[in-house]
Amino acid sequence: MDLEGSARALDWNDVRFFLAIARTRRLAKAAKVLGVDQTTVGRRLAALEERLRVELFVRTPAGWDLTPAGERVLQSAQRMAEAAEELSAHAVAEDGRIEGLVRIATSDTLAEYFVVPAIRAVQARYPAIRAVVNTGFARVDLLRGDADLAIRLVRPTDPRLAYRRFAExxxxxxxxxxxxxxxxxxxxxxxxxxxxxxxxxxxxxxxxxxxxxxxxxxxxxxxxxxxxxxxxxxxxxxxxxxxxxxxxxxxxxxxxxxxxxPYRVWLVVAQAKRRVAAIRVVSDAILATRPRRAGDL
Incomplete structure (x- = not known):
């Protein structure tokens, strides 16, 4: 099955709804993320399954799990989402607007000492940029869209993730x-x-x-x-x-x-999102808060 090859026959909104369900595993949560009611989410999913002629999810006590066909569709849908992010980034670059929501996953201390001052600096210049900061032990999946940026203690190895050393x-x-x-x-x-x-x-x-x-x-x-x-x-x-x-x-x-x-701290973003203007601005601001050490340029 080639979702990208069928893109002209698909409604991109159906694909967005599919991704939201895959990320949240609940229709109600997907509806909240998308700002619609649960019935609309179910209708969009049914429309996509009918168009593709496959069942994408199976409902379990733990939530909505992807079927093998759904897993294959997910890979293509993520590439479509990445392409949409790229198009959005180019559009912003053309008209000079920098706005949007940036979701940051990190620890409570990193958030307090570095992220909050960075967001204050960003909003002084770009008041239309908003931030959501989530802290905790659970590791987020940037490729599934759990967050836009992550500040981690482990350097990623997935080539789909871009990273920079933040501090030691x-x-x-x-x-x-x-x-x-x-x-x-x-x-x-x-x-x-x-x-x-x-x-x-x-x-x-x-x-x-x-x-x-x-x-x-x-x-x-x-x-x-x-x-x-x-x-x-x-x-x-x-x-x-x-x-x-x-x-x-x-x-x-x-x-x-x-x-x-000793340990190192890494700033991580999905390759597909690193050119999105709001994410790039927030990333640069966070990096600017890192402490200066002997030998830094």
Missing amino acids: HSFRLYASREYLQERGMPDSLVGHPIITYDEAMRLGGQPFRHLQTEGLHVALQANTAHVLLAAAVAGIGIVQLPDYVGDTVPGLVHVLPNFDK
Whole structure:
């Protein structure tokens, strides 16, 4: 089946509706994304299936799953969407307009320290650019349209993704001055309460990145960096934070430097979207917030 070869016989809106269902796996969610009612989504899907003479989805308790034919159509539909993005980018370049919604996926601390200042700078110049920032542990799929930009700790390997190195940082361990006055400077984590993300524990991972912590006492878990910070400043225990957070918080002291773990941060965008004006402007603004280091040009 060649969806692209049948493009003249298809309504592009039907394809858009198909992509929305494939991404959300729910008619109601697809309807919300597209700004229409659920009946319209179902009608558009039925029209596309009739035109292609195949069943594209099967309904399961978990949602709408693609059939094997739907998987093949998805690949072609994504290429059509990429072509539409390219056309839109050229149109914007011609008339000089820069507007639109840019969806950014990242962590809460990266969002607070880098993304928010970047969006403020963008909107001062381009007020018609809007942003949605989603944070969390779940990894988004840029190729399926879950977001337009992602700031990640892992460099992508898929050639359909473009990336630039954003920054180099370290995960470090911190404790409050009051905690250290009470307990003394630690020479290991043994015997010290720790503070960590609850998602790390629920997902079966280590509470601290790259550290073996089996058998240690978890004193407090939280789902935001702000609560972890508050707990550490209150002297509840030792917390692991990115250096750009921990080094700037009054009252926190960097401890156990032998456990520092350097890492790189990557700004990632789908190749098909990197020329979209609003996305390009936001990407450049985020890159401009990165800290300057010795040797930077």
